[in-house]
Amino acid sequence: MPMFSSINAYRSIYEPPGLTFQVVISSLFHAIPGIANVLLVCLVFWLIFSIMGVNLFGGKFYKCIDARGVKYNASVVANKSACLARGDRWINSNVNFDNSGNGFLALLQVVCLIENVKMFYYMAWPI
16 A cells, blocks of 8 residues: 555646646647747748859759750759750759748758658648
């Protein structure tokens, strides 16, 4: 029986007096406006960096791919006209800053340290 009395003592540690489920839920609902303000500030900063990325890197992630799927080095094929003159494909990378939506996804990939974000592209632009 002494074992049960020690369990009862631990129960008082995990359930402080006055802390009920209603108090916890009420506290969570009262925290929502503060969380929304922080989220809004973060989104504004992400928008600023996304716009800067569009200005700096917009249209610079294209590459020349031959029929076998091999990417040419930029020293071999420097621009779109040289790539198309060889009969190859001029395609854009999955991660790019061509618009602010793609910039948001690129920043999300950098922040989350994700190498493959195909699921985000499929969620944002369904095929």
